[in-house]
Amino acid sequence: xxxxxxxxxxxxxxxxxxxxxxxxxxxxxxxxxxxxxxxxxxxxxxxxxxxxxxxxxxxxxxxxxxxxxxxxxxxxxxxxxxxxxxxxxxxxxxxxxxxxxxxxxxxxxxxxxxxxxxxxxxxxxxxxxxxxxxxxxxxxxxxxxxxxxxxxxxxxxxxxxxxxxxxxxxxxxxxxxxxxxxxxxxxxxxxxxxxxxxxxxxxxxxxxxxxxxxxxxxxxxxxxxxxxxxxxxxxxxxxxxxxxxxxxxxxxxxxxxxxxxxxxxxxxxxxxxxxxxxxxxxxxxxxxxxxxxxxxxxxxxxxxxxxxxxxxxxxxxxxxxxxxxxxxxxxxxxx
Amino acid sequence: xxxxxxxxxxxxxxxxxxxxxxxxxxxxxxxxxxxxxxxxxxxxxxxxxxxxxxxxxxxxxxxxxxxxxxxxxxxxxxxxxxxxxxxxxxxxxxxxxxxxxxxxxxxxxxxxxxxxxxxxxxxxxxxxxxxxxxxxxxxxxxxxxxxxxxxxxxxxxxxxxxxxxxxxxxxxxxxxxxxxxxxxxxxxxxxxxxxxxxxxxxxxxxxxxxxxxxxxxxxxxxxxxxxxxxxxxxxxxxxxxxxxxxxxxxxxxxxxxxxxxxxxxxxxxxxxxxxxxxxxxxxxxxxxxxxxxxxxxxxxxxxxxxxxxxxxxxxxxxxxxxxxxxxxxxxxxxx
DNA sequence: AAAATCAAGCGAAACGTTTCACTTTTTTCT
DNA sequence: AGAAAAAAGTGAAACGTTTCGCTTGATTTT
Numbered sequence: 001x002x003x004x005x006x007x008x009x010x011x012x013x014x015x016x017x018x019x020x021x022x023x024x025x026x027x028x029x030x031x032x033x034x035x036x037x038x039x040x041x042x043x044x045x046x047x048x049x050x051x052x053x054x055x056x057x058x059x060x061x062x063x064x065x066x067x068x069x070x071x072x073x074x075x076x077x078x079x080x081x082x083x084x085x086x087x088x089x090x091x092x093x094x095x096x097x098x099x100x101x102x103x104x105x106x107x108x109x110x111x112x113x114x115x116x117x118x119x120x121x122x123x124x125x126x127x128x129x130x131x132x133x134x135x136x137x138x139x140x141x142x143x144x145x146x147x148x149x150x151x152x153x154x155x156x157x158x159x160x161x162x163x164x165x166x167x168x169x170x171x172x173x174x175x176x177x178x179x180x181x182x183x184x185x186x187x188x189x190x191x192x193x194x195x196x197x198x199x200x201x202x203x204x205x206x207x208x209x210x211x212x213x214x215x216x217x218x219x220x221x222x223x224x225x226x227x228x229x230x231x232x233x234x235x236x237x238x239x240x241x242x243x244x245x246x247x248x249x250x251x252x253x254x255x256x257x258x259x260x261x262x263x264x265x266x267x268x269x270x271x272x273x274x275x276x277x278x279x280x281x282x283x284x285x286x287x288x289x290x291x292x293x294x295x296x297x298x299x300x301x302x303x304x305x306x307x308x309x310x311x312x313x314x315x316x317x318x319x320x321x322x323x324x325x326x327x328x329x330x331x332x333x334x335x
Numbered sequence: 336x337x338x339x340x341x342x343x344x345x346x347x348x349x350x351x352x353x354x355x356x357x358x359x360x361x362x363x364x365x366x367x368x369x370x371x372x373x374x375x376x377x378x379x380x381x382x383x384x385x386x387x388x389x390x391x392x393x394x395x396x397x398x399x400x401x402x403x404x405x406x407x408x409x410x411x412x413x414x415x416x417x418x419x420x421x422x423x424x425x426x427x428x429x430x431x432x433x434x435x436x437x438x439x440x441x442x443x444x445x446x447x448x449x450x451x452x453x454x455x456x457x458x459x460x461x462x463x464x465x466x467x468x469x470x471x472x473x474x475x476x477x478x479x480x481x482x483x484x485x486x487x488x489x490x491x492x493x494x495x496x497x498x499x500x501x502x503x504x505x506x507x508x509x510x511x512x513x514x515x516x517x518x519x520x521x522x523x524x525x526x527x528x529x530x531x532x533x534x535x536x537x538x539x540x541x542x543x544x545x546x547x548x549x550x551x552x553x554x555x556x557x558x559x560x561x562x563x564x565x566x567x568x569x570x571x572x573x574x575x576x577x578x579x580x581x582x583x584x585x586x587x588x589x590x591x592x593x594x595x596x597x598x599x600x601x602x603x604x605x606x607x608x609x610x611x612x613x614x615x616x617x618x619x620x621x622x623x624x625x626x627x628x629x630x631x632x633x634x635x636x637x638x639x640x641x642x643x644x645x646x647x648x649x650x651x652x653x654x655x656x657x658x659x660x661x662x663x664x665x666x667x668x669x670x
Numbered sequence: 671a672a673a674a675t676c677a678a679g680c681g682a683a684a685c686g687t688t689t690c691a692c693t694t695t696t697t698t699c700t
Numbered sequence: 701a702g703a704a705a706a707a708a709g710t711g712a713a714a715c716g717t718t719t720c721g722c723t724t725g726a727t728t729t730t
Contacts, residue, residue: 001473004686015710020688029708044471049448050394051686053385054715061449070414072407079405082431086438091445094429096417103421110426113384114396136379138336220610253613275555278588281616339716350680355718364678386716389685 003043011039023047053115061091062302063111065104065121065130067146067218069096073245073272073291074122077144080295081120088303090117097124099218105129112137118302120144125187126151140305142298146188149317154305156297156318158289160189163322164196164243167269167287170324171239172204175333176267178212178237182226182247185215193243193271212237223250231258231266238267238333245272252280263331274325283327290320338378346374358382388450396426397637398446400439400456400465402481402553404431408580408607408626409457412479415630416455423638425452432459434553440464447472453637455479460522461486475640477633481523484652489640491632491653493624495524498657499531499578502604502622504539505659506574510668511602512541513572517561517582520550528578528606547572558585566593566601573602573668580607587615598666609660618662625655 008019012035022028022036039045053059062085066074078094085092093116095107101124108130111119118140121127127143131153134141147155171179181197184190194215201208211233214226223242227250230240242248248270255262262268262282270276270286277284297318343354347370357363357371374380388394397420401409413429420427428451430442436459443465446454453475456462462478466488469476482490506514516532519525529550536543546568549561558577562585565575577583583605590597597603597617605611605621612619632653 006686016687017689017711018709021709024688027708032708046444046448046472048389048450048686050385050388050450051715052688054383054389054686054717055688057715059385068414069417070407070410072405072410075405075407075410078429079403079431079433082404083433091428091430091449093426094413095426096414098414098418109381113381114426115383115385137381249610249614256613256616256618275584276614278591279584279611279615281591283591341716351717352681352719353679356679359718362677367678383716386685387718389687389716390718392685 002048003045004048005045007043008036008039008045011043012036057115058117059115060089061093061114061116062299063093063095063108063114063116063119065095065097065107065111065119065123067097067104067122067124068099069094071246072275076273076291077122077295080292081299084296084299088299090303099124101125101129105133108133112139118142118306120298120302122146123187127153140302142302142305144294144298147317148188151317152315154301154316156294156301156320157189158294158322159319160192161196161199163287164193164241165200166196167271167324168197168200168241169204170285171241171267171269171330172200172206174267174330176237176239176330177206178235179206179239179241180212180214180230180237181241181243182214182223182230182251183243184218184222184247186217190215190218190243197241197243209235218244218246220246220250220253223247224254225250227251227254228258231255231260236266239269239330240266241269243271245270245276248272248276248284248286252276252284263329267331268329270329277325277327280327280329282329284329285327286325287322288325289322293320337383338380339383340380342378343371343374343380346378347371392450393452394450395424396428396449396451397634398428398430398443398449398451398454400430400432400442400446400454400458402432402439402457402459403434404429406581407610411608411626412457412630415627416634419631419634423634425638434459436460436464440468443468447474453477453641455633455637457481458522462488475637477637477640479629479633482652483523486652487650489636489650489652491629491636491655492524493629493657494654495527496531496534498622499528499576500535501531502606502659503532503535503576505620506576506602506604506665507535507539507541509602509665510670511572511574513547513570514541514574514576515547515549515565515572516576516578517549517558517565517586518578519553519557519582521552525550525553525578532576532578553579553581555581555585555588558582559589560585562586562589563593566590566595571601574604574665575601576604578606580605580611583607583611583619583621587611587619598664602666603664605664612660612662615662615664617664619664620662621660622657623660624657628655 005016005019009016082092097104104124119134120142121130122144123146126148143153143155145157147157183194216222242251260266270284277286340354344351417427432439439459454469455477456465457479458481461483478488478490480492482492518529551557577586595601605619612621
């Protein structure tokens with residue numbers, strides 16, 4: 001039903017090749033240019049990207065795989081990724097892995113079959129299987145956020161261990177010795193952040209009893225349930241470190257519902273997202289990732305790979321710094 | 336580089352037609368079936384959806400246009416839309432309009448050129464231009480959330496006016512007479528919700544002074560700035576109604592930063608999103624939209640249109656009910 | 671056993687572009 | 701003015717599928 005290049009050919013008497021050339025910015029005689037342009041207008045011609053993609057083998061589309069699209073963290077990442085890609089003339093095909101590795105792989109296959117020019121993935125766990133699939137299909141891929149060290153794949157992320165170590169040190173610096181942690185124990189960032197916490201504690205010479213560590217899935221529920229348990233502990237910690245956005249949300253909910261107050265009864269240090277910090281009362285102190293910068297770097301990296309096929313080069317690993325957003329959720333304890 | 340159906344033809348000695356038939360679930364001799372299957376395994380064959388799409392004129396892909404992907408409201412909608420579509424074997428191409436109508440139209444064009452089978456749009460303003468584009472291209476389209484009445488297009492949304500009217504009545508019922516509203520005045524839902532508020536106030540016989548109405552763009556900043564102004568008013572209202580998620584966020588931020596407390600000094604009633612209600616302190620009372628139901632209905636509507644081309648039928652307008660989530664952000668005022 | 675039916679397979683055309691290797695036309699140079 | 705160079709245009713093949721109309725061979729029916 002929609003007009004094709006052939007219809008324009010009929011109308012103008014020019015050949016397909018000439019019209020195609022015009023469409024792709026080539027030089028055409030001024031008179032022919034006018035001819036083509038009016039035909040396009042009259043016929044409401046729009047290029048069929050499917051047909052074009054078949055021959056150019058380029059779809060000008062990047063696939064993005066996120067572990068959960070309803071996570072604000074991913075939403076923000078996606079916004080910046082989209083902005084950066086749009087600038088370069090790429091569209092993006094977003095897939096929600098729904099926190100499930102199997103769905104993630106199904107989606108990766110979907111993207112590969114859709115012949116995206118490249119893939120950015122914020123993995124459910126490690127993403128190694130997806131990397132393998134993409135490599136096998138010859139599709140450039142870049143990992144974000146949850147990418148293990150030496151993953152043998154281009155990736156951009158923060159130094160999770162170091163960020164957590166520094167964050168823990170902030171708590172220690174304010175006189176806290178009994179510090180609990182709620183983290184996700186099933187994916188790379190959570191494990192690393194927990195490591196950083198333990199390291200800081202050990203370095204400072206403090207105990208880390210088992211009941212101060214709450215590792216489970218990355219979810220609001222886990223944050224909520226864990227904080228409930230922490231608040232009910234006979235030997236309650238004075239501070240809690242929550243190592244991602246969802247967990248922070250859940251923990252805040254639990255404290256709000258309790259009789260206890262922050263920071264008087266319990267100090268809190270969260271992770272990710274600026275807005276939450278201002279919405280909570282008191283304002284939450286948080287470790288903040290440079291999401292815009294991360295997204296732009298990921299796009300840059302990917303587009304670089306697409307442009308010139310540097311396949312032999314060793315993978316690029318970009319590690320960005322985090323910063324601490326100071327709120328009023330940490331009490332200073334007199335030593 | 337990737338294997339094609341022709342490679343399988345070489346390997347098996349069968350014709351393209353037969354292999355294609357197998358690929359699409361047709362009947363083939365058991366021996367040939369095995370032949371094809373092993374060839375697929377060995378060659379790591381994956382169907383090229385681009386080529387397939389060119390001939391079938393179906394991409395099994397739905398385009399979704401959201402006004403802002405970093406809005407949690409849209410993230411949640413997208414999750415449910417994705418879930419529903421996946422079940423039916425459709426992928427989704429998500430575009431972020433970035434709160435800009437021009438970008439929205441560019442994205443719509445992108446989707447149409449990518450030959451998506453249908454489009455779901457959560458418009459920046461009204462979406463009428465996009466509807467027109469889709470209709471012209473013969474692509475089925477469904478509007479969500481911000482769709483005016485009698486928009487001559489399939490759509491699913493809540494009854495914005497009624498929801499706001501009822502919400503305002505809740506405040507009135509608790510003894511409030513001086514009620515301010517912060518709303519978005521530039522898109523359909525905001526205008527309607529403001530209407531509902533005014534209606535409720537008029538019906539109850541209360542004044543609505545100009546300085547109690549804050550209409551501007553849908554943003555956190557607007558919520559924040561407006562609440563600041565409201566709190567500084569010489570004749571401060573006793574309650575504020577915030578008519579969408581971002582505005583609610585901003586308003587909460589402003590109150591948190593002030594000397595005043597909710598609900599003692601100011602009562603608050605928000606809109607959208609369950610989680611926020613638990614994260615704030617005190618728990619926020621909110622008008623809640625049935626986002627899952629809305630999403631599923633939209634998908635159902637769209638897929639219905641795609642299946643059997645009912646073009647002559649009059650557009651379907653689905654209006655869903657909202658509910659009130661009770662928190663502790665509204666003070667009961669003695670009359 | 672012949673006729674009729676059915677299942678499986680096949681070749682070729684089609685989908686709407688781009689691109690390659692030429693040809694024709696125009697411009698520039700001496 | 702004529703040759704050389706540059707610009708513009710062209711026909712045909714290619715991209716990887718599906719599908720249409722047919723043929724072939726097997727099975728069932730009478």
